[in-house]
Amino acid sequence: METLYDVIVVGGGPAGLAAALEANKSGAQKVLILERNRELGGILNQCIHNGFGLHYFKEELTGPEYAGRFIEQLKDTGIEVMLDTMVLEVSPDKTVHAMNSQNGYMQLKGKAIVLNMGCRERTRGAIAIPGDRPAGIFTAGAAQLYMNVEGYMVGKRVLILGSGDIGLIMARRMTLEGAKVLGCVELMPYSNGLNRNIVQCLNDYDIPLYLSHTITDIRGDKRVEQVVVSKVDENRRPIPGTEMVFDCDTVLLSVGLIPENELSRQSGIEIDRRTNGPVVYENMETSIPGIFASGNVVHVHDLVDFVTAESQRAGKAAALYAQNGEAQGDIFTLENGSCVNYTVPQKVRPSNVEKFVEIFFRVNFVYSNVVIQVSSGGEVLCSFKREHMAPGEMEKIVFPKALFSKIRDGKVTVSVVKEADAK
Amino acid sequence: MVDVAIIGGGVCGCSLLYELSRYDVDVVLLEKENDVSVGTTKANSAIVHAGYDPEPGTKMARYNVEGNAIIKELCGKLDIPYKQIGSLVLAFDEEQEELVKELFRRGTENGVPGLRILTAEEVFSMEPNVSREVKSALYAPSAGIISPWELAIAQAETAVKNGAKMLLNTEVTGIRKTDGGFSIETNGEPIEARYVVNAAGVNCDLINDMLCPHTFTVTPGKGQYYLLDKSQGELVNHVIFQCPSKLGKGVLVSPTVHGNLIVGPNAEPAERGDLGTTAEGMDFVKKMAAISVPNINYRDSIRNFSGLRANTEIDDFIIGETEVKGFFRIAGIKSPGLTSAPAIARDMVKMLEAGGLSLTEKTDFDDSRKVLRFKHLSHAERAEAIRKNPLYGKIICRCETITEGEIVDALHRPLPPCSIDGVKRRCGSGMGRCQGGFCGPRVQEIISRELHVPQASVMQDREGMYIITGETKTGGRQ
Numbered sequence: 001m002e003t004l005y006d007v008i009v010v011g012g013g014p015a016g017l018a019a020a021l022e023a024n025k026s027g028a029q030k031v032l033i034l035e036r037n038r039e040l041g042g043i044l045n046q047c048i049h050n051g052f053g054l055h056y057f058k059e060e061l062t063g064p065e066y067a068g069r070f071i072e073q074l075k076d077t078g079i080e081v082m083l084d085t086m087v088l089e090v091s092p093d094k095t096v097h098a099m100n101s102q103n104g105y106m107q108l109k110g111k112a113i114v115l116n117m118g119c120r121e122r123t124r125g126a127i128a129i130p131g132d133r134p135a136g137i138f139t140a141g142a143a144q145l146y147m148n149v150e151g152y153m154v155g156k157r158v159l160i161l162g163s164g165d166i167g168l169i170m171a172r173r174m175t176l177e178g179a180k181v182l183g184c185v186e187l188m189p190y191s192n193g194l195n196r197n198i199v200q201c202l203n204d205y206d207i208p209l210y211l212s213h214t215i216t217d218i219r220g221d222k223r224v225e226q227v228v229v230s231k232v233d234e235n236r237r238p239i240p241g242t243e244m245v246f247d248c249d250t251v252l253l254s255v256g257l258i259p260e261n262e263l264s265r266q267s268g269i270e271i272d273r274r275t276n277g278p279v280v281y282e283n284m285e286t287s288i289p290g291i292f293a294s295g296n297v298v299h300v301h302d303l304v305d306f307v308t309a310e311s312q313r314a315g316k317a318a319a320l321y322a323q324n325g326e327a328q329g330d331i332f333t334l335e336n337g338s339c340v341n342y343t344v345p346q347k348v349r350p351s352n353v354e355k356f357v358e359i360f361f362r363v364n365f366v367y368s369n370v371v372i373q374v375s376s377g378g379e380v381l382c383s384f385k386r387e388h389m390a391p392g393e394m395e396k397i398v399f400p401k402a403l404f405s406k407i408r409d410g411k412v413t414v415s416v417v418k419e420a421d422a423k
Numbered sequence: 424m425v426d427v428a429i430i431g432g433g434v435c436g437c438s439l440l441y442e443l444s445r446y447d448v449d450v451v452l453l454e455k456e457n458d459v460s461v462g463t464t465k466a467n468s469a470i471v472h473a474g475y476d477p478e479p480g481t482k483m484a485r486y487n488v489e490g491n492a493i494i495k496e497l498c499g500k501l502d503i504p505y506k507q508i509g510s511l512v513l514a515f516d517e518e519q520e521e522l523v524k525e526l527f528r529r530g531t532e533n534g535v536p537g538l539r540i541l542t543a544e545e546v547f548s549m550e551p552n553v554s555r556e557v558k559s560a561l562y563a564p565s566a567g568i569i570s571p572w573e574l575a576i577a578q579a580e581t582a583v584k585n586g587a588k589m590l591l592n593t594e595v596t597g598i599r600k601t602d603g604g605f606s607i608e609t610n611g612e613p614i615e616a617r618y619v620v621n622a623a624g625v626n627c628d629l630i631n632d633m634l635c636p637h638t639f640t641v642t643p644g645k646g647q648y649y650l651l652d653k654s655q656g657e658l659v660n661h662v663i664f665q666c667p668s669k670l671g672k673g674v675l676v677s678p679t680v681h682g683n684l685i686v687g688p689n690a691e692p693a694e695r696g697d698l699g700t701t702a703e704g705m706d707f708v709k710k711m712a713a714i715s716v717p718n719i720n721y722r723d724s725i726r727n728f729s730g731l732r733a734n735t736e737i738d739d740f741i742i743g744e745t746e747v748k749g750f751f752r753i754a755g756i757k758s759p760g761l762t763s764a765p766a767i768a769r770d771m772v773k774m775l776e777a778g779g780l781s782l783t784e785k786t787d788f789d790d791s792r793k794v795l796r797f798k799h800l801s802h803a804e805r806a807e808a809i810r811k812n813p814l815y816g817k818i819i820c821r822c823e824t825i826t827e828g829e830i831v832d833a834l835h836r837p838l839p840p841c842s843i844d845g846v847k848r849r850c851g852s853g854m855g856r857c858q859g860g861f862c863g864p865r866v867q868e869i870i871s872r873e874l875h876v877p878q879a880s881v882m883q884d885r886e887g888m889y890i891i892t893g894e895t896k897t898g899g900r901q
């Protein structure tokens with residue numbers, strides 16, 4: 001009773017929507033989106049703030065509005081959507097095991113598959129914050145879900161740990177709803193959020209940002225009562241004697257996102273330790289031919305616009321795979337040089353590249369007046385100046401195909417150096 | 424007037440309630456919290472010990488070995504997650520090798536079946552991830568891992584199904600001797616009972632002193648843990664213990680019956696009610712665990728927690744009738760208390776009978792219990808389950824693959840939970856890597872719907888652990 005689809009898309013967030021639409025445009029006949037939530041749009045549904053689509057639509061939209069534009073486009077395409085449908089397994093032969101109340105337990109077969117499962121938040125346990133275990137400790141996204149989707153407030157006096165974008169957005173959101181946000185505490189000497197969010201969400205509301213600080217104790221029997229914050233030294237260890245005590249009933253954690261790759265791991269897809277996402281080629285294909293991935297499941301994005309662009313590439317490639325089968329050809333790999341945390345893609349097949357390949361990456365610290373160098377065999381092939389770089393802001397460079405002939409030993413290194421040291 | 428009142432709904436109280444529910448007696452359990460198994464019973468190593476540790480001749484030795492055998496049978500009957508995976512005590516030097524031999528002798532004397540001393544090579548072939556410094560080890564095939572709260576809940580549920588009474592949110596504040604029995608003061612109505620059994624965990628001394636001369640004091644000993652994601656759950660295949668030493672009993676590394684990895688505990692004095700974790704405690708656990716298993720990836724940690732041992736000045740359990748006739752106690756129940764509880768309960772029934780309680784077995788006692796755990800079903804069984812009840816087609820907890828059907832089922836069993844963590848203890852929702860971040864609100868909604876209570880009144884766990892503080896300005900779904 002297996003139905004054969006050209007492309008099955010796992011996850012109906014912005015990544016899945018873009019991948020499905022582009023696959024359809026590129027000639028895939030039967031496309032299916034499987035989404036475990038009761039609606040499409042992914043995490044965007046709870047992001048009711050402005051700030052989406054500046055790059056893609058050249059205007060400021062809310063999360064649901066941004067998603068809505070793509071959901072609208074699904075009409076008349078013949079793309080099938082199954083909501084409230086959980087994918088439990090993706091096997092290497094491209095059978096997708098999924099279930100819902102209506103259709104029961106299904107085994108669906110795809111010629112190509114795109115993985116778009118997004119990411120989840122790191123929790124208190126993942127960073128081992130000491131102290132009591134009262135109620136009132138939320139990940140920022142969970143609090144956002146309670147407030148923006150369920151309509152419930154989750155606290156009155158709030159301290160935020162981590163200066164990731166979700167934490168910053170929630171600092172503003174909770175303030176606007178009448179809560180008192182006492183501060184935002186960040187372990188690193190710099191913020192991990194976008195600069196515009198620091199300004200618009202903290203500074204505009206006089207919420208202090210404590211850089212190089214962390215929570216060293218949480219007190220409270222039933223609900224959070226007090227939180228102790230300490231300054232940390234350059235090795236990120238708390239400095240005794242620097243404790244500040246905050247009286248509050250709520251702690252929000254914005255301490256990082258982890259790509260949701262349980263399905264990918266299960267199917268045996270190669271995972272990059274640094275991104276926690278699949279190793280991908282220039283067209284977002286994973287180590288299993290015909291299985292593609294894009295969006296936050298590959299690497300955590302700050303801007304949804306890039307998720308859309310990346311997923312369009314994945315969707316197109318999936319459609320081509322469904323029609324033409326496997327891509328062949330030589331491969332070069334991208335290596336992380338100085339100051340570079342990871343690159344996406346990690347591998348490139350020049351035969352699959354038309355004019356250039358876009359390389360996305362993040363640096364490991366805050367830098368100013370630096371040069372990004374793309375080099376091979378000791379020779380710098382191209383370079384790009386930057387006044388400012390930070391781990392919180394994803395970087396993109398364009399590496400032209402014209403330079404591929406200079407690549408030695410199939411390896412290209414991306415590094416960031418001080419202007420003075422640049423070759 | 425009831426025949427027997429049990430104070431405390433930990434594994435000891437619940438085991439006794441279950442054993443007594445076989446007979447035609449009026450029995451009630453008084454628990455101060457809103458659910459059973461929320462004291463030490465929910466925060467421990469969750470090991471069904473083999474029984475080589477306690478000194479021969481002690482109550483601990485006897486009940487441990489008996490309890491180990493009973494649990495195996497009980498878990499099958501009441502559908503409680505349990506696996507007999509065996510345990511290893513590692514020896515790293517000559518002194519510890521002597522200790523391992525000593526434990527072997529003790530165990531043999533205590534009647535532990537199947538004990539063997541393994542060579543280093545045997546250990547490495549069974550456990551490729553333990554330290555290469557191991558010289559030898561004691562192997563105890565009868566040791567196991569269990570879901571400790573489900574051991575208590577399953578017995579409590581079955582007891583209630585068979586007519587036993589459960590009074591939650593009922594704190595005992597005093598006990599008076601009356602003609603023919605006792606009057607128990609609580610935060611609500613007083614309870615009259617012919618027999619009283621004190622099973623109040625770390626508060627057992629306080630309850631004891633309500634009627635008896637002060638003969639022992641609980642000085643709680645805290646133990647802190649790391650719980651790691653399933654990705655680390657297969658790092659070891661057996662319970663990996665260290666030899667007891669000056670530094671304490673050592674830190675264990677073990678798979679849990681839910682597929683995670685548990686690492687801990689340390690040992691430190693604490694106040695009653697203090698369940699906090701500390702940076703020092705957690706560092707100690709990590710450092711000690713690394714001696715046995717060097718490659719634990721703490722980036723995959725999903726939770727820290729701690730539990731309180733009911734330590735007293737007496738190095739054994741304190742069990743039996745007290746100085747006051749009709750007032751019994753199951754006190755000072757530290758490790759291996761979880762393992763021992765079902766055996767203690769059976770013995771306590773005999774003691775009550777010897778004390779004059781007349782026991783006739785019920786003819787209609789029903790101790791069948793079956794829990795549908797969707798993720799353990801085959802593809803065909805899953806399809807069948809959804810066909811019968813579409814709620815099994817809806818996954819609520821994504822990390823642990825827990826369906827709405829399972830949650831609704833738990834909410835309509837004989838002892839329904841009323842909090843998010845109460846559902847978690849019964850279904851496993853929120854136990855995974857996201858720790859309930861996304862399913863919390865959904866579970867709260869389902870509880871509210873099924874039990875007809877406002878969503879804001881559904882607690883995280885105990886009474887007072889509220890989540891919602893009001894509505895947003897716009898309220899409801901946008």
Ligand SMILES: Cc1cc2nc3c(=O)[nH]c(=O)nc-3n(C[C@H](O)[C@H](O)[C@H](O)COP(=O)(O)OP(=O)(O)OC[C@H]3O[C@@H](n4cnc5c(N)ncnc54)[C@H](O)[C@@H]3O)c2cc1C
Binds near residue numbers: 042088294
């Ligand atoms: C709180 C927050 C605030 C943000 N603010 C901004 C902003 O202001 N501007 C901006 O440009 N970007 C912002 N972003 C970033 C942007 O929203 C994300 O990068 C984008 O949503 C990622 O899209 P995605 O489709 O990869 O993942 P998601 O949106 O997470 O979608 C993944 C989807 O896959 C589904 N899924 C996962 N596993 C399964 C499975 N097994 N079976 C079925 N379905 C599954 C999920 O239910 C979900 O719907 C924000 C992100 C967050 C989290």
Ligand SMILES: Cc1cc2nc3c(=O)[nH]c(=O)nc-3n(C[C@H](O)[C@H](O)[C@H](O)COP(=O)(O)OP(=O)(O)OC[C@H]3O[C@@H](n4cnc5c(N)ncnc54)[C@H](O)[C@@H]3O)c2cc1C
Binds near residue numbers: 431595644646688
């Ligand atoms: C760190 C640690 C690790 C352990 N590891 C293991 C192990 O691996 N294997 C093993 O076999 N054992 C282990 N144990 C021991 C085991 O967990 C305990 O012995 C067992 O859980 C005790 O159960 P209990 O019913 O006596 O107490 P509890 O579970 O504490 O129950 C007592 C109950 O009484 C209630 N109560 C208290 N006062 C009142 C009052 N005034 N009125 C009404 N109710 C009241 C409490 O709320 C509580 O629910 C460990 C213990 C600790 C602390």
